Amino acid sequence: MLNSVVARVTRNLEERSVKGREAYLKMIADQEKSGRARSFLTCSNLAHAAAGTDLQDKKDVVNASKANIGIVSAYNDMLSAHCPYRLYPEAIKQSVRKAGATAQVAGCVPAMCDGVTQGQAGMDMSLFSRDVIAQSVAISLSHNCFDGALLLGICDKVAPGMIMGAAAFGHLPVAFVPAGPMGTGISNDKKTEIRQQYAAGKLDRTALQDMECCSYHSQGTCTFYGTANTNQLVFEAMGLMLPGSAFIPPDTQLRQALTDHISRAIVDRTVTGTSPMPLYRVVTAKNIINSLCALLASGGSTNHTLHLVAVARAFGYTLTWQDISDLSEAVPLLVNVYPNAKADINAFQMAGGVPVLMKSLSRRNLVHEDINTVTGDFASQLTSPVIKDDELVFVDCGETHDESVLKSSADESFQQSGGLRVLNGNLGRSVIKISAVAPEHRHVKAPAAVFNDQYEVKKAYEEGRLNRDAVIVVRYAGPAASGMPELHMLMPVLGNLQKAGYHVALLTDGRLSGASGKIPSALHVSPEALRGGPLSLLRDGDMIDFDAENGTVNCLEDLSGRTAVHPDTEAAEQTFGRYLFKNCRNSVGSAEEGASFLF
Numbered sequence: 001m002l003n004s005v006v007a008r009v010t011r012n013l014e015e016r017s018v019k020g021r022e023a024y025l026k027m028i029a030d031q032e033k034s035g036r037a038r039s040f041l042t043c044s045n046l047a048h049a050a051a052g053t054d055l056q057d058k059k060d061v062v063n064a065s066k067a068n069i070g071i072v073s074a075y076n077d078m079l080s081a082h083c084p085y086r087l088y089p090e091a092i093k094q095s096v097r098k099a100g101a102t103a104q105v106a107g108c109v110p111a112m113c114d115g116v117t118q119g120q121a122g123m124d125m126s127l128f129s130r131d132v133i134a135q136s137v138a139i140s141l142s143h144n145c146f147d148g149a150l151l152l153g154i155c156d157k158v159a160p161g162m163i164m165g166a167a168a169f170g171h172l173p174v175a176f177v178p179a180g181p182m183g184t185g186i187s188n189d190k191k192t193e194i195r196q197q198y199a200a201g202k203l204d205r206t207a208l209q210d211m212e213c214c215s216y217h218s219q220g221t222c223t224f225y226g227t228a229n230t231n232q233l234v235f236e237a238m239g240l241m242l243p244g245s246a247f248i249p250p251d252t253q254l255r256q257a258l259t260d261h262i263s264r265a266i267v268d269r270t271v272t273g274t275s276p277m278p279l280y281r282v283v284t285a286k287n288i289i290n291s292l293c294a295l296l297a298s299g300g301s302t303n304h305t306l307h308l309v310a311v312a313r314a315f316g317y318t319l320t321w322q323d324i325s326d327l328s329e330a331v332p333l334l335v336n337v338y339p340n341a342k343a344d345i346n347a348f349q350m351a352g353g354v355p356v357l358m359k360s361l362s363r364r365n366l367v368h369e370d371i372n373t374v375t376g377d378f379a380s381q382l383t384s385p386v387i388k389d390d391e392l393v394f395v396d397c398g399e400t401h402d403e404s405v406l407k408s409s410a411d412e413s414f415q416q417s418g419g420l421r422v423l424n425g426n427l428g429r430s431v432i433k434i435s436a437v438a439p440e441h442r443h444v445k446a447p448a449a450v451f452n453d454q455y456e457v458k459k460a461y462e463e464g465r466l467n468r469d470a471v472i473v474v475r476y477a478g479p480a481a482s483g484m485p486e487l488h489m490l491m492p493v494l495g496n497l498q499k500a501g502y503h504v505a506l507l508t509d510g511r512l513s514g515a516s517g518k519i520p521s522a523l524h525v526s527p528e529a530l531r532g533g534p535l536s537l538l539r540d541g542d543m544i545d546f547d548a549e550n551g552t553v554n555c556l557e558d559l560s561g562r563t564a565v566h567p568d569t570e571a572a573e574q575t576f577g578r579y580l581f582k583n584c585r586n587s588v589g590s591a592e593e594g595a596s597f598l599f
Contacts, residue, residue: 003365005330006289009323010368014285017317021285024170024316028280031171036271037144038064049104049145054093057102061145067270069096069263070106070146072137072162074153079113081154081221081228084179084250088152088259092177095263101272103263106149107140109133111158114227114513115216119454119489127484127511128581128588130157130164130307131598134314137165141172147270148173150263154221159231160307163240163283164598167314170280173269175262175374176241178232180249182220184346188338191215192495192518199461199492220250223344225337226513230300234308236354237294237381238287239373243394244384247349257392258385265375277372283315286368289327292319293366294357296328298335299419299435302523303511310594321429321592325422325551332413334360336405339436339517340419343405351406355384355397363410423522425554427507427534429592430525432548436517441498442548444471444505444520447541448555452476452567454487454510461493469503471544475535476567477510478528479588479595483581488513495519505546507553509535509591520546522553524591529564531590536564 014021034040038061041049050061060066071092075085089105096103110129117123133153141149149172151162159176166174191211198208221228232246242262248255269277288308295304305324312319334357337343359382361367369378383394400408407413419435434442446469451457454474460466472494478484487510497504498519506512506521509528527533534555543556578585584597593599 001365002368003330005326006293006366009326010285010289013289013317013319013323017285020313020318021316025280028170028278031169036064036147038068041144049143053102053104060102061104067101067147067267067272068145069101069103069266070141070149071103072106072140072149072151073108074111074133074155074158074162075108076111078116079111079155080182080216080219081179082111082152083219085152088177091256091259092150092263095260096267099264099267101267104145106143106146107136109136109140109153109158109162111153111155114156114486115222118486118513123485124483124578125581126157126486127306127479127595128584128597130161130310131584131596133158133161134165134598137162138168141166141169146172147272148266150174150266151176154179154228154231156227156231156303159235160311163235164311164314166279167283170283170315171278173266173277173374174240174279175266176235177259177262178241178246178248180220180255181223181229181247181345182216182218183249184223184344185217186211186214187342188224188344189342195492196495196499200496221345223346224339225298225300225345225348227301227303229345230295230298230304233298233300233354233357234291234295234304237358238291239282239371239381242375242385243381244353244355244397246354247345248385254385254387254392257387261392262375269374277374280315282372282374284371285317286371288312288317288319290367290371292324292327293331293361294354296324296331296418296420297333297357297361297366299333299337299340299433302420302431302433305420305431305524306591306595309592310596310599313594313596313599321422321431324420328418328421331361331366331418332364333415333417333419333435334407334413336414339433347402347405351402352397352400352408353384355382356400356406356408358382359397360406360408421548421551423548423551423553425552426559427553427555428525428527430507430522430553432520432522433517434548437520437548438518439549441518441520444469444503444546446471446503446505446544448473448538448544450475450538450540454485454490457490458493461497466497467500467502471505471507471546473535473538474506474508474510475529475538477508478525478530479591480528480585481509481530482578483585484511484591484595486511486513488516491516491519507535507544507546509533520548522546526591528591532564534559536566537562
């Protein structure tokens with residue numbers, strides 16, 4: 001019997017989205033009625049499409065006798081997570097040929113590393129890159145030469161953007177091909193300690209650099225449970241990749257076997273195969289709710305309160321923060337990894353990974369089981385891939401191997417509610433990763449220290465002006481004001497203040513890295529300051545009651561009669577990130593709407 005809250009939220013989502021979903025399905029139906037794309041290409045169109053292909057594939061691409069799979073890659077050398085993708089296209093082509101089909105690289109998309117741009121001007125472009133990636137995927141597939149698509153993308157804005165773009169081609173089968181995490185390096189506790197010591201002036205830059213290079217040391221995703229790894233967990237839970245494939249390390253026999261398997265499997269899901277499964281039949285309201293429940297049960301990134309809203313809109317659904325809030329009350333926290341705890345994503349995988357998490361949610365009746373996945377059904381999501389006699393097989397995932405990291409029994413959890421929570425109050429709505437905040441730090445009642453950008457906060461700290469209890473307010477960091485940059489560079493600063501015994505919290509219309517934790521942080525405040533949000537009325541010294549435990553953030557002062565304080569933005573407008581995306585900032589939706597300039 002499905003949990004009543006999950007059933008109600010799903011029903012509300014479906015009823016609220018009738019018009020949007022109908023319009024989306026009509027678009028897809030019109031594409032399906034047109035038949036296979038290459039059937040209406042001219043001889044010149046086909047000649048151009050096949051001109052650069054391998055000789056052995058050229059004839060098949062032209063005569064359309066076999067399925068042709070489009071590969072969309074986010075490979076570059078800037079993202080350790082994407083470095084393994086350099087060799088994937090050729091491997092995929094070989095696997096697809098074994099299945100009696102062809103494959104071509106349809107296009108490549110930009111992919112930013114937030115670790116590189118953190119605290120830099122490029123961060124102002126980061127969130128908007130998601131929608132640019134969506135457009136890039138649509139452009140890549142617009143050649144209309146493909147019967148299916150494989151997406152090579154993992155990191156923060158990349159994977160959400162890729163599936164948003166693929167939604168426009170929902171009549172095709174589409175799957176993600178993950179690459180896996182790097183090996184565990186320096187502990188997350190040690191990393192935090194060294195960063196805080198550097199921020200306090202107790203260590204030099206050489207010590208900091210040595211630590212950072214030990215932490216981020218090889219190809220693969222970063223090992224903390226931030227936005228990139230949340231993408232992998234959420235999209236596996238949604239049914240968009242092979243079960244148990246999200247966190248298998250790169251350059252292993254099992255990883256290579258999984259890539260080969262999904263490459264061949266996607267061929268069978270095309271209209272030329274025996275089991276067609278177009279994308280629109282996989283990404284439904286039920287699959288979206290399943291992914292949300294997995295997000296909440298794992299204490300995933302707050303960024304997904306933006307990304308999943310935008311992904312849902314791409315498929316015709318109007319998902320709301322209230323849906324997330326309601327589910328959070330019903331879904332317990334079942335995963336305990338950094339920044340919620342000490343263990344990393346490799347420990348989660350060793351404990352059983354996504355399949356065991358989905359089994360645990362199923363035992364609690366918290367997920368829909370009458371769903372499709374790109375390669376099967378819900379039952380297949382409860383299997384794990386293994387190599388047996390040099391062959392890939394999927395076996396029952398079993399139970400957790402580490403109760404301190406992943407709970408699998410029906411009556412145990414790390415906390416009774418989900419890892420994310422929506423906060424309400426007279427300053428707007430916001431979200432918090434409450435699972436990363438110790439209970440004793442969840443309620444802060446202190447004067448506001450108001451800043452118009454994150455650099456002012458760092459300067460105030462260095463000058464000794466923040467050695468007190470305070471709710472640090474960083475406003476004009478929303479999507480319309482500055483592209484909604486992550487403010488992760490503030491975490492060592494606020495961590496030092498908390499460690500010194502001060503009661504501190506962060507309140508902002510900006511974002512934080514999915515790796516951020518420990519500091520109570522009300523993020524994505526909506527409406528944002530630039531668009532008339534109450535944050536624009538705050539002054540230094542205003543008393544703020546930040547009560548995450550009870551889900552509220554309020555200013556205790558009378559704000560009526562005040563006028564908004566606007567920063568001098570002339571200099572900021574000249575940074576390349578804000579200059580290039582000015583039109584996007586003018587048209588972007590609110591955080592509650594997914595902060596997209598597409599929908």
